[in-house]
Amino acid sequence: MPELMFLSLKMIMATKVDRSASSRYYALLITILVFVFVGTCCAEERSVYLVLMEEQPVAFHGSHLSHEGRKDMDFCMDSEVSKAHAKHLVDSHDQLLRSNLETGSYNKLYSFKHIVNGFSVHTTPSQLVEKDRGAKLMTTYTPKFLGLPQEVWAKEGGEKKAGEGIVIGFVDTGITPKHPSFTYDHLNPFTSNISHFSGACETGPRFPSSSCNGKIVSARYFSAGAQAIATLNTSMDFLSPFDAAGHGSHVASIAAGNDGVPVIVDGFYYGRASGMAPRARIAVYKAIYPTVGTITDVVAAIEQATVDGVDMLTLSVGPDEPPEDTITFLSVFDVFMLFARRAGVFVAQAAGNHGPDFSTVVSYSPWSVGVAACSTDRSYPGSLLLGNGLKVGGVGLSGPTFGDGKFLCKLVLAKDAVRVNGAFPRTPAYVEECQYPEALDPYSSRTLGFMGFAFVANPAYGDFIAEPIPFDVSGIMIPEVADAQIISQYYEQNIQRDERGFVTQYCAKAAIGEGRVASFVGQAPTVSRFSSRGPDFVDINRNPADVLKPDILAPGHQIWAAWSPHSALDPTLTGYHFALLSGTSMATPHIVGIAALIKQYNPSWTPSMIASAISTTAIKYDNYGELILAEGSNLNSYYPSTNFDRGAGLVNPDRAVDPGLILSSDFEDHMNFLCSLPGIDWSVINAATGERCNRSLSHPANLNLPSVTISTLRSSLTVKRSLKNVGSRPETYTCSVISPNGTVVNLSPTWFRIAPQETQDIVIQFRVIQAVGEFSFGEIVLTGSLNHIVRLPLSVLPISTS
Numbered sequence: 001m002p003e004l005m006f007l008s009l010k011m012i013m014a015t016k017v018d019r020s021a022s023s024r025y026y027a028l029l030i031t032i033l034v035f036v037f038v039g040t041c042c043a044e045e046r047s048v049y050l051v052l053m054e055e056q057p058v059a060f061h062g063s064h065l066s067h068e069g070r071k072d073m074d075f076c077m078d079s080e081v082s083k084a085h086a087k088h089l090v091d092s093h094d095q096l097l098r099s100n101l102e103t104g105s106y107n108k109l110y111s112f113k114h115i116v117n118g119f120s121v122h123t124t125p126s127q128l129v130e131k132d133r134g135a136k137l138m139t140t141y142t143p144k145f146l147g148l149p150q151e152v153w154a155k156e157g158g159e160k161k162a163g164e165g166i167v168i169g170f171v172d173t174g175i176t177p178k179h180p181s182f183t184y185d186h187l188n189p190f191t192s193n194i195s196h197f198s199g200a201c202e203t204g205p206r207f208p209s210s211s212c213n214g215k216i217v218s219a220r221y222f223s224a225g226a227q228a229i230a231t232l233n234t235s236m237d238f239l240s241p242f243d244a245a246g247h248g249s250h251v252a253s254i255a256a257g258n259d260g261v262p263v264i265v266d267g268f269y270y271g272r273a274s275g276m277a278p279r280a281r282i283a284v285y286k287a288i289y290p291t292v293g294t295i296t297d298v299v300a301a302i303e304q305a306t307v308d309g310v311d312m313l314t315l316s317v318g319p320d321e322p323p324e325d326t327i328t329f330l331s332v333f334d335v336f337m338l339f340a341r342r343a344g345v346f347v348a349q350a351a352g353n354h355g356p357d358f359s360t361v362v363s364y365s366p367w368s369v370g371v372a373a374c375s376t377d378r379s380y381p382g383s384l385l386l387g388n389g390l391k392v393g394g395v396g397l398s399g400p401t402f403g404d405g406k407f408l409c410k411l412v413l414a415k416d417a418v419r420v421n422g423a424f425p426r427t428p429a430y431v432e433e434c435q436y437p438e439a440l441d442p443y444s445s446r447t448l449g450f451m452g453f454a455f456v457a458n459p460a461y462g463d464f465i466a467e468p469i470p471f472d473v474s475g476i477m478i479p480e481v482a483d484a485q486i487i488s489q490y491y492e493q494n495i496q497r498d499e500r501g502f503v504t505q506y507c508a509k510a511a512i513g514e515g516r517v518a519s520f521v522g523q524a525p526t527v528s529r530f531s532s533r534g535p536d537f538v539d540i541n542r543n544p545a546d547v548l549k550p551d552i553l554a555p556g557h558q559i560w561a562a563w564s565p566h567s568a569l570d571p572t573l574t575g576y577h578f579a580l581l582s583g584t585s586m587a588t589p590h591i592v593g594i595a596a597l598i599k600q601y602n603p604s605w606t607p608s609m610i611a612s613a614i615s616t617t618a619i620k621y622d623n624y625g626e627l628i629l630a631e632g633s634n635l636n637s638y639y640p641s642t643n644f645d646r647g648a649g650l651v652n653p654d655r656a657v658d659p660g661l662i663l664s665s666d667f668e669d670h671m672n673f674l675c676s677l678p679g680i681d682w683s684v685i686n687a688a689t690g691e692r693c694n695r696s697l698s699h700p701a702n703l704n705l706p707s708v709t710i711s712t713l714r715s716s717l718t719v720k721r722s723l724k725n726v727g728s729r730p731e732t733y734t735c736s737v738i739s740p741n742g743t744v745v746n747l748s749p750t751w752f753r754i755a756p757q758e759t760q761d762i763v764i765q766f767r768v769i770q771a772v773g774e775f776s777f778g779e780i781v782l783t784g785s786l787n788h789i790v791r792l793p794l795s796v797l798p799i800s801t802s
Contacts, residue, residue, distance in 0.1 A: 046122055046123055046124055046228075046229075047122070047123075047124075047229065048109065048120060048121070048122050048225050048228055048229055048294055048296050049120065049121055049122075049123065050118065050119075050120045050295070050296060050299070050332045051093075051096075051118050051119055051120070051121065052116065052117070052118040052332060052335060052687065052688050052689075052690075053089075053092070053093070053096075053117045053118050053119075053690070054117070054686060054687060054690045055089065055092070055117050055690060056117065056690055057089065057112070057113055057114055057115055057116055057117045057339070057690070058082050058085050058086050058089070058113055058114050059114050059115050059306075059307075059339075059343060060115075060339075060342070061082070061085050086113045086114075089111065089113040089117055090111045090113060093108065093111050093118075093119040094108070097119075097121065101121075101123060105123060105124065106121050106122065106123035107121065107122040107123070107228060108120070108121050108122075109121060109122055109224035109225055109228055109296055110224055110225075110296065110300045112299070112300070112303055112336075114303050114304075114306065114307045115303050115306050115307070115336070115339040115340060115342070115343055116299075116303060116335060116336055116339050116690075117690055118332075120224075120225065120296040120299075120300075122225075122228035122229070135287070135288055135293035135294060135295050135297075135298050135317055135318060135319065135320075142254075142276075142376060142555040142559065142590060143274050143276065145376045145377070145378075145524075145555060146276075146555070146590070146594075146651065146652075146653055147652075147653065147654055148162070148276065148597075148653055151653065151654035152594075152597050152601075152653045152654055152657055153597075155601065155657065156597065156600055156601060159259040159260070159274065159278055159279075160188050160259070160279065161279055162259075162277055162278055162279050162597060162600070163256060163275075163276075163277025163278060163279040163280030163593070163596050163597060163600060164190070164191070164192040164279045164280075164600060165192035165193065165194060165600060165603075166277060166280045166281070166311045166312065166596040166599055166600055167194055167196075167197045167217060167280070167281045167282075167283055167309070167310050167311050167312070168252075168255055168256050168277070168280050168281070168282060168283065168310065168311065168312040168313075168314060168592055168593070168596055169283045169284075169285055169305035169308070169310035169312065169313045169314065169345075170248060170251060170252045170255075170282065170283070170284055170285065170314045170589075171285045171287050171298055171301040171302060171305065171313065171314070171315055171317060172243075172247060172248030172251055172252070172284075172285075172286065172287070172288060172314070172316060172317055173243050173244070173245040173246070173247045173248035173249075173286060173288045173289070173290070174207075174219075174221065174238075174240075174241045174242050174243035174244070174245075174248045174249075174284060174286035175216065175219065175241060175242070175243050175248055175249050175252055175282065175284045175286075176242070176243050176246075176249045176562065176563075176564045176565075176566075177207065177210075177211035177212075177213065177216055177219075177242070178211075179249060179253070179562045179564075179577060180258065180261045180262075180577075181249075181252075181253040181257035181258050181261050181273065181275070181561075181562040182213075182215050182216055182249075182252070182253070182257065182258070182282065182562070183213065183215060183258065184213040184214040184215045185215075185258065189214075190214060190279070190281070192279075194217065194281060196309050196311075197217065197218070197281075197283070197308060197309040197310065197311075198308055198309055199217055199218020199219075199220070199283055199308045199309075200218055200219075200220060201218060201219055202219060202220050202221060202240070202241060203240065204221070204238060204239050204240025204241070204242070205238040205239065205240045205242060206238055206240060206242040206244075207219065207238075207240035207241050207242040211241070211242075214281075215258070215281065215282060216281075216282045216283075216284060217281045217282065217283055218283040218284065218308060219241035219283070219284040219286075220241060220284065220285055220286070220301070220304060221239065221240055221241045221285075221286040221287075222285065222286065222287045222297040222298075222300045222301050222304075223239055223289070223297060224296065224297065224300070225294030225295075225296030225297040225300075226289050226292045226293065226294055226297055228294075228296075229292065229294065230291060230292040232289060232291065232292070233290070233291050236289075236290040236291065236566070236568035237289040237290055237291055237292070240286075241284045241286045242286075243286070243564045243566075244289075244290055244564060244566040244567075244568040245288070245289075245290045245564060245566075245567070245568050245569045246563040246564040246566070246567050246568075246569065246570070246573065246579060247288075247316070247569070247585065248284070248286065248288075249561075249562040249563060249564050250559075250561040250562055250563055250579060250581060250585075250586070251314060251316045251561075251585060251586070251588070251589045252275075252282055252284070252314075252562070252589070253273065253275055253561045253562035254275060254276065254559060254561045254586060254589035254590060254593065255275050255276055255277060255280070255312075255314055255589035255590070255592045255593035255596070256275040256276075256277050256278065256280040256281070256282050256589075256593060256596070257273060257274060257275035257278065257561065257562060258274070258275070258278055259272075259274040259275070259278035260272045260273075260274060261273045261274070261562075263560050263578045264578075265397075265470050265576060265578055266470055266471075266472045268399070268516050270516070270518075270560060270578075271518075271560070273560055273561060273562075273578070275589075275593055276589070276590055276592075276593025276594050276596070276597065276653075277593040277594075277596035277597050277600070280312075280593065280596045283305065283308060283310050285301035285302075285304060285305050286301075287300070287301040287317070288317055290568035290569055293317070295318075295319060295332065295333055298317060298318065298333070299332060299333060299336045302315075302336045302337065302340055303336060303340075305340070305345070306339070306340045306343045306345055310345060311344075311345065311346065311596065311599055312345070312346045312347075312348070312592045312595055312596055312599070313340060313345050313346065313347045313348070313592075314348060314588055314589050314592045315337075315347065315348065315349040315350065315368070315588070316350045316583075316584070316585035316586075316588045316589065317350075317585075318333055318349060318350070318362060318363075319331065319333055319362060320352070320362060321362070322362075322364070322537070322539065322540045322542075323540065324540050326684065326688070327538050327539050327677065327680060328364035328365070328536075328537065328538055328539065328545070329364060329365050329538070329545075329674060329677075330674070330684065330685065330688040330689075331364075334364060334365045334368075335688050335689060337349070337365060337367060337368045338365065338367050338667075338670060338689070341367040341368070341607055341608075341667070341670075342666075342667040342670075344606065344607065345607065346369075346592070346595050346599070346607040346610050346611070347367070347368045347369065347607070348368065348369040348370075348371055348588050348589075348591045348592045348595065349362075349363040349368045349369065349370055349371065349588065350362070350363065350370075350371060350583070350584035350585050350587070350588045351363045351370045351371055351372045351373075351531060351532045351549065351550040351584050351587075352531075352532030352584060353530045353531070353532060353583050353584055353585075354530075354532045355527075355528070355529055355530050355531045355532050355533050356529055356530075356531075356533060356630065356631060356632055356633055356645075357533065358533045358534070358535070358644065359533070359534065359535055359537055359542045359544075360532040360533055361532045361533065361534055361536060361549045361550060362532060363549055363550065363551075364536055364537070364538075364545070364547070364549065365547070366547045366665070366670065366673065366703055366705055367670050369551045369552060369591060369595075369611050369614065370549045370550040370551045370552075370647070371550060371551070371552055371553075371554055371556075371584055371587045371588040371590075371591050372527060372528075372531045372532070372550035372552070372553045372554070372556075372584065372587065372645065372646060372647055373527070373528045373530070373531040373553075373554065373555070373556025373557060373582070373583060373584045373586065373587035374524075374525035374526060374527050374528055374531070374553050374554065374555060374556060374557065374587070374628070374646070374650065375524055375525055375526050375528060375555070375557040375558070376524050376525060376555050376557070376558075377520050377521060377522050377523075377524035377525075377623060378518050378519070378520055378558065379518070379519050379521075379522065379558075380395065380397055380468040380515060380516065380517070380518055380519070380558070381393060381395070381515070381519050382394045382395055382396045382398075382468075382476045382477075382512070382513060382514075382515030383476070383512075383513040383515075384454055384476055384478065384487065384510055384511075384512055384513070385406075385408070385510060385511045385512075385513060386411075386486075386487065386490050386508075386509070386510050387408055387411075387490070387494065387507075387508060387509035387510060388490055390486060390490070391513075392478060392483045392486055392487060393478075393483065394454070394466070394476040394477050394478040394479065394483070394515075395466040395467065395468050395469075395476065395477050395479065395515070396468065396469065396471060396475045396476040396477055396512075396515040397468045397469060397470040397471065397515055397516050397580070398452070398470070398471035398472070398473065398474050398475045398476070398512070398515050398516065399474060399514060399515075399516065400474060400511070400512055400513050400514045400515075401451045401452050401474045401511050401512045402451060402511075403511070404514070406511060407511060408509035408510060408511050409451045409452075409509060409510060409511060410506050410508070410509060411491055411494075411506070411508040411509055411510040412450070412506055412508075413491060413503075416495075416502075416503045451474060451512075452473055452474030452475055452476075452512050453473070453474075453475045453476075454475070454476050454477075454478060454487070454510070454512070455475070455476070455477040455478065456477075456478040456483070456484035456487055456488070457478060457479055457480060457481045457483075457484040458481075458484070459481045459484065459485060462481060463479055463480050463481055463634070463635040463636075464479050464635070465479065465529070465635060466478075466479040467558065467580075467582060468515070468558065468580060469572070469580075470576070470580070474512045475512070476512050476515060479635060480635065480636075487510075490508060491508045493508075494506075494507040494508035494509075495507060495508055523622055523623065523624050523626070523629065524622055524623055525553065525555070525622060525628060525650055526622070526628065526629045526630065526631055526638065527553065527628065527629070527630035527631060527641050527645045527646050528556060528557045528582065528631060529631035529632070529633070530582065530583065530584075531550075531556065531584055531587075531645075532550070532584065533550075533644050533645055534548065534549045534550060534643070534644030534645075534795075535549070535644050535709070535711070535775060535795070536548065536549035536709070538677065543711075544711035544712075544775075544797065545700075545709070545711060546699070546700040546701040546703075546709050546710060546711050547700075547703075547705070547709055548643055548647060548648075548705070548707040548709045548793060548795055549644075549647070550644075550646070550647040551611070551614075551615060551647045551648065551707075552591060552614055552615060552618060552647045552648055552649070552651055553587075553618070553628070553646040553647055553648075553649055553650045553651065554587040554588070554590035554591050554594075554650070554651050555586070555587060555590055556582060556583055556584055556585070556586040556587030556588075556590070557582045557586075558580055558581075558582055559580065559581055559582065559586040560578055560579075560580050561578065561579065561581070561586070562577065562578060563576050563577055563578050563579035565577055590651070591614065591651060594614065594651055594653045594656065595610050595611075595614065597653060597657065598610050598613055598614070598653075598656055598657050601657040601658075602657065602726070605662075605726075606664060606666070608663075608664040608665050608666065609662045609664050609726070611706070612659070612662040612663045612664060612706040613656045613657070613659040613662055614648075614651055614656050615647070615648040615706040615707065616648070616659055616661070616662070616663070616706045616790045616791055616792065617652045617655035617656045617659050617789070617790075617791075618647070618648040618649035618650055618651055618652055618791070619649045619650045619652050620641075620646065620648070620649035620650070620791075621649075627640045627641065628640075628641045628645075628646055628649065628650065629641060630642075630645040630646070642775075642777050642795075643707070643777050643793045643794075643795045644775070644795065647793070648706070648707065648791065648793050649791075655789075658727070658788075659726065659788065659790065660725070660726070660727055660731060660733075660784050660786070660788025660789075660790055661723040661724065661725060661726070661733070661754075661760075661782065661784075661788065661790045662706075662723065662724055662726050663704050663705065663706045663721055663722065663723055663724075664704065664724065665703055665704045665705065669703060669704060670703070671685075671689065671691050671693070672695055672696050672697050672703075673697060673700055673703040674689070674693075675693035675695070675696035675697075676696035676697040676698070676699065676700050676702075677700055678700075699717060699719065701717070701719050702719050702720060704720075704721060704722055706792055707792055707793045707794070707795070708721070708764060708780075708792060708793075708794050708795070708796075709794075709795045709796075710766065710795070710796045710797065711797055712797055712799055713743070713766055713768055713796050713797060713798050713799060714768065714799050714800045714802070715767070715768055715800065715801060715802050716765065716766060716767040716768065717765075717766045718763060718764065718765045718766070719763075719764050719766075720761055720762065720763055720764070721761070721762045721764065721792065722759055722760070722761050722762075723754075723759065723760050723761075723762065723782075723790070724757065724758070724759045724760075725754040725755060725756050725757060725758055725759075725760075726756075726757075727756055727786065727788070728756055729756065729786060730753060730754065730755045730756065731753070731754060731784045731785050731786045731788065732751065732752070732753045732754075732784070732785040733751060733752055733753075733754065733760075733782045733783060733784045733785070733788075733790070734750070734751045734782070734783050735747045735749065735750050735751060735752075735762065735780065735781075735782055736780070736781045736783070737778065737779070737780050737781070737794075738778040738779050738781075738794075739778050739794075740775075740776035740777050740778040740794055740795070740796040740798070741770075741772055741776035741777075741798075742768060742769060742770040742771065742772035742776055742796075742798035743766050743767060743768055743769060743776070743778075743796055743798055744766075744767045744769055745764060745765065745766055745767075745778065745780075745794065746764075746765045746767075747762060747763070747764060747765075747780065748762070748763045748765075749762070762780075764780070766796060768798040768799070768800065768801045769801065770798065770801070771798050771799055771800050771801060772798050773798075773799075774797065775795055775796065775797045776795075776796055776797075776798065777793070777794060777795055777796075778793075778794040778796075779791055779792060779793050779794055780792040780794065
């Protein structure tokens with residue numbers, strides 16, 4: 001009789017400690033640490049440092065305009081004046097280095113001169129600059145789940161037009177140009193004008209000039225930082241835009257992959273994939289390599305993407321920890337995002353994968369959209385049928401055992417299989433190794449002659465988190481101890497052992513059912529366990545900030561998308577063209593693709609207007625009509641989500657293209673916000689941004705965001721929000737409020753009528769009636785006579801009544 005092997009996990013304990021769940025076998029988060037500096041350097045050890053200087057960069061030289069958008073500033077990089085200023089900046093960088101460092105003791109990597117004035121240098125430690133702490137990497141069903149085909153795509157001419165004219169930049173691990181998600185459709189050629197964009201097609205290993213095919217309109221790579229601190233592996237760290245890792249291809253296809261691409265893995269058809277904006281163009285900026293990644297290369301990529309003229313920028317990559325020597329908003333990474341936003345680029349950033357602990361977000365600043373991750377109602381249930389008729393649920397993307405899972409095989413515990421001398425050609429050490437999740441080798445069952453395998457939880461270590469993994473052999477993971485005990489009890493009752501404990505007769509039987517067919521049931525969405533939580537914070541001590549993070553929630557759990565068959569970071573996916581992954585890296589391109597659709601529908605909108613529309617129209621209730629739930633630390637543990645879990649809520653694309661009212665803020669507003677932060681010397685802001693503090697807000701919470709967050713509320717505080725009617729008709733709005741616990745919130749006015757393109761101010765007065773000592777949450781709801789509903793989340797920490 002054919003046999004089925006099951007193994008007991010012995011290191012499930014690791015999942016209890018590692019909340020980031022970086023192991024594929026627990027949660028496919030793609031939170032791979034590609035490089036990070038830790039510890040204290042010895043005196044002579046070289047590292048990469050980044051220096052920001054005060055003088056204006058080329059893009060904003062001589063400009064006092066604060067509006068978001070390329071048309072509002074001198075962006076003629078080829079003018080003689082711009083060239084002269086660029087040379088002046090580079091010369092000043094070189095002069096500073098020569099006057100402070102000995103010849104031969106440093107290597108300048110980049111001169112940043114277009115949107116930020118500064119440089120990066122490889123040298124010995126210095127207290128005057130910010131050290132590069134490394135960079136970390138943070139769609140068959142989700143378009144339907146978000147209602148795109150029948151709603152937004154239909155408004156824009158269907159999937160064959162959705163995203164036309166928009167260029168999305170991806171700072172990531174590169175792209176796989178021959179993947180069907182990125183091929184040029186000669187039957188439906190692009191007709192849109194992207195003259196606002198200029199780029200280049202840099203070639204190299206595995207990336208010929210034909211890779212830039214019209215769908216991919218530009219591809220560049222940045223490696224000076226990587227090469228300065230590491231010896232690149234030529235078998236995977238290709239000096240070209242080619243994606244050897246897979247992450248960049250996955251992210252790009254979620255946002256802008258072609259529509260209707262068949263997803264076939266191990267011969268099984270999982271459906272058709274599409275990006276959120278399938279007709280958007282792709283601009284690639286490779287800055288992360290399989291063995292190393294630096295913020296230096298990432299910010300160089302951000303600057304070039306901005307200069308090239310991308311409309312949107314996807315950052316599923318970034319620092320994984322706050323800066324040590326400055327506030328979060330003034331890290332080099334955040335300053336580059338600030339100036340990209342100033343140039344009219346919509347920037348979305350992964351919130352991070354360190355949930356469910358609080359204050360773990362790595363998206364800090366109000367000028368970028370921080371994206372949290374959630375599940376959909378799709379799952380891939382598997383089952384193990386025991387000989388006694390009991391069926392145990394589990395997870396595994398594999399086909400059934402012989403006879404479509406109806407023919408029962410002999411069930412053998414792995415450790416028993418190797419105890420009988422000569423019974424199976426493997427040593428005990430090999431099978432013992434297989435019981436470690438990080439060394440899971442499902443193909444051992446085939447080598448040993450088994451029909452398949454079942455990986456079960458070990459009671460000593462508790463439940464574990466299992467994500468569906470494609471197996472080309474029949475396999476299933478049983479993550480719950482209670483189910484594992486059912487299997488173990490049945491097994492022990494149906495075998496015979498001798499006095500030494502060796503099995504002499506196997507009578508236990510089992511079969512593995514089909515695990516590749518999706519089920520669409522259950523409560524959804526839920527905030528994913530791994531998704532980083534707020535509150536946002538201003539410094540390394542995690543003092544809370546007056547900014548809501550994350551901003552928005554999008555699907556990021558079990559997302560099918562393109563993959564590089566090279567798969568340098570995950571050998572188990574080598575040869576695959578698609579992968580099912582989870583992480584805020586996957587949620588972020590959903591938002592960027594939707595932002596592209598909003599921009600296509602409303603071409604004159606600025607990034608802050610797009611961000612506002614996404615936020616104020618979001619949904620905070622699930623498909624059961626209940627408040628969206630968030631996963632807790634333990635398996636099957638949930639709690640009602642708050643603003644710090646889901647931001648404003650689940651993105652609602654159909655409402656976002658026509659939000660009724662928007663709240664906007666520009667570069668001047670962002671500078672006033674920075675200058676209003678308590679305890680921050682204005683000279684520090686000037687040094688980081690090159691801008692002087694001419695004025696400040698009365699309170700940081702007065703930045704005109706589509707939310708209100710007050711990190712410390714004593715007695716009372718009054719803030720203001722300005723809203724603009726972006727509709728085509730006059731509309732009357734009634735204002736209502738749900739006050740956070742411990743507060744009373746009053747609004748003025750309580751209703752208003754607003755004409756198209758007019759602006760209405762709302763005064764919001766908070767008063768503490770009870771010092772609850774923790775953040776509490778509420779919302780302002782503006783209900784329009786033309787069915788527009790505008791929501792502003794409130795997050796307040798009431799400290800005292802006086």
